[in-house]
Amino acid sequence: MKQRKIPMRKDLLTGEMHPKKEMVRIVKTAEESVAIDPTGKASGRGAYVALDPEAVKAAKGKQLIEKAFSIKVPATFYDELFAYVDHQKARQELFGTKR
Template sequence: MAKNKTQFRKRKIPMRQDIVSGQMLPKKDLLRIVKADDQLLHLDPSGKVNGHGAYISVDVTLAKKAKTEKILDAVFEMPVPNDFYDQLIDWVDHQQARKELFSHEQIIKAKNS
């Protein structure tokens, strides 16, 4: 039987492993941290910066756990300053708050429709 052209292919969702929890999660729900050629770490929300990357979930508790257990030090095999961990926690906290705010606004719009 010939396939109907109106049928859509199921798209593959790229999955990556969270370095703190070890869970496989959709790539879009994670933040990429990159060790670039200059041997510095950078936050890479776009996921396009060249270099060795690792993924962490956008969850404040996991970001704080990464800081207390110095997980990035082990992953990138270099000492990571506490300032970078603080920057990571701030970014994750901001994104988590944004996500909650916009999901709340979408619920309100859906109720009013």
């Protein structure tokens, strides 16, 4: 039986490749705002972030999301992203694959 191809995505914060299921999608909407996309299907320009809370903390100082989407991102979004990534990482460690 042929083995299925695993979709890979590049992490916006570190530049490393990871399986898509092990990442979180963030999206720039038509209203010029940034949001977390837990379904991975929201319309808009998307980017992927690995489940690494330390990388999210570092990204806040470097403003990597602002540079990627060319818009102003509120500091509260980084806090929200950190909380979401931290929760998903803990969930993955407890139950295995997140999705």
